[in-house]
Amino acid sequence: MQELTADILSRVITPRKSHSHKGDYGRLLLIGGNENYGGAIIMATEGAINAGAGLTAVATHLINLTALHSRDPEAMFIDWRDQHLPELIRKMDVIVCGPGLGVNLQAKKVMNILATNVTEKQTVVLDASALDLISQDHQLIPAKGKLVLTPHQMEWQRLSGLRIPFQTDGANLAAFKDLLLGREAILVLKSNQTRIYDLFGHQAINPIGNPGMAIGGSGDTLAGIIGAFIAQFDYSFDTISAAVYLHSLAGDIVYKDNYVVKPTALSKRLPELMKKYCAKERKM
Template identity: 30%
Template sequence: MHLVTADEMREMDRLTIESFGLPGRVLMENAGRGAARVLMDTYPDIRDQSVAVVAGRGNNGGDGFVIARYLAGAGINVTVYLLSESLRLTGDAAANFSLLSPLNIPVREIIDESDLAQAKADMARHHVFVDAILGTGINAEVRGLFKSAIHYINERHRPVLSVDIPSGLNADTGAPCGTCIRADHTVTFAFPKIGHVLLPGALYTGELHVVDIGIPPHIVENVPPRHHLLTKDDLRTLILPRPWDTHKGRTGHALVVAGSPGKTGAAALTSMAALRSGAGLVTLGIPERLNPILEILGPEVMTAQLMETATGAHTHLSFETIMTLLTGKRCLALGPGMGTEPDTVRLVHQLVTQCPVPMVLDADGLNAVAENPEILHHRKSEIILTPHPGEMARLADTTTKEVQENRIQTARSFAQKYQVHLVLKGARTLIAHPDGHIHVNPTGNPGMAAGGMGDVLTGIISGFLAQGYGPEASAQLGVFVHGLAADRVAAEKGSIGYIATDVMNALPPALAELAGEKAWEGSPAVPLPRMDPL
């Protein structure tokens, strides 16, 4: 599903009006009518209640006037509170405001803080508020009358439906501009905005409804969005059905190089998650002293004992052995639990530049590359990086705070500069691709804030690569299914106290939920010969 910026949506509106010839007033009519329908469907008892439409003087307020008209037409008691002098209205908003009086819709103009104080007693009688104060163009701190009105609406604790975006929310970042409406529902137009789905924006947006207002498809093609929300419907089209006569050789072989003393769990989780996500075979390359432990932890995983340092960490002396192990493998997962000894860092650098198959690089593998990110320019195959914000900060030579405040920009810049696929983990994980496109993942929950979750994700993505999916599809499917499995666990066990192994074990049902009927080709029903009694 496309996500758009405020500028992209504004350009689509402009082209629809100027090039296609659809008047802006028609777009506003479609928007207001759609929002009114959502409001009435969402609150069926509203016909016995009263609604306050709190409007600004821009097009967002104009949408609010249309909503008020349709509510009044349905026999609903509605009052418009205009946070401006009506004489300051212009264009389509002014035209729609002029239609309120003939329908006897009450309007109260609120020009300053004193007017608002006097209006509060009247506003308090309403059961539902429609927030049509500020639209997607806001990017500066909300002040004055608008700030006070937003505070008042939030303090009422009444149901709120926001028009296009909660007033005060930055449509491109999801950050509140000082103060922001906390909506129960938001009706947006044509496409969701990025700020609706990123955090904390999603917390202010409430339940999001998207209304078609008539933007022609060819206009969308002229302003192609670069941001996308991962959805089940879109991802289901990527699923490769399995033939009934398939076997483990066809479903792919992944190599995992991971682990060190004290971090055997990272190696076990990564390799087992690759199997749980569908890889046919997994070989785990580990320092030789860890072999007895990992053969017990993962009985379905094959192990390869590698040379080690004096402390039991991976060493560059294993490079040739690993290159030989890569024969017949479809991917390499590198980094979880490896440690950062100089010999280990050297091995990572060698593999990043010489590995002949797609690679997933995580954890200590990322820390090794952070010492010299330029080696990414010299690799021989596709690579997927899966940093958390701290690792991303090291890779980009910045601070974690800067990363978190500019997640999309940071991820896109790095992915384009080094032509990599980058999974920036966190609430609303981002996937940045070499062409600059960004995918936002909606699955997952706070219960995932536990050790080992990243190792499971690395294994899942590797499992998809092993099955023959490309790096873009593997990253998208892997991130979505990872969160989906966690959501299933949280629904069953609660959102606090589950662990990475729980998520890993929930992968098969999560995959079944995503794949649906595409899980396999053909029918399992094979007719058996009838055995008639003698």
């Protein structure tokens, strides 16, 4: 089991070229945020924007539009009932689905639209409510594309059938293979020491983080960061590991002076940390 260090950031985060534009840093769509949980998709969006996604769009309930644009004017908006949602999904590089999505009929409809419109070239990050929905119906798992699953331990229990005391590395990997054998997929199992697995034998543990991060929205923010990192630096075990490590590193910095780590405060730290650990610029 590899223990992550700050070196993972310098391996993954690369300088931006002078001759580039926003499209070079990935097209990311986040889907979620029903009438009650709009904050979840907004925190995921802030994580994505602050982690450097080039173009960020959000498919959410119309009620969230004003709050989203007030906090994050960088993000584009589409009503998740819009008939053009399938077309938008197909245009994106990465889709993050689940924060604040809920599990009602509309949520299932959105998941079905996603599952039937993802292409082989895309990556889908499934988080929160999306994981609960696929635990009820595996047909809602996108049939194509690369996958990243980001459950906390209770969500993983519902998805895998493994009770939390029995979520050992061997059992987790076996359950993950049973669920997604033959797919390009990575599991980010969130806990006080998050573990990361793929289906090719790579395993990593994140040794940092703090109890101040035990607050609603931390996982949503991580999902946004993971999506942004894949959009910029491509899908790989290292890319996703770096996103996990950066999330905790930012949280540890906030925790030094604060009893609670608000996810929005964590997100604000991301651009300066990415600049600090950017490989070539750190040597200058």
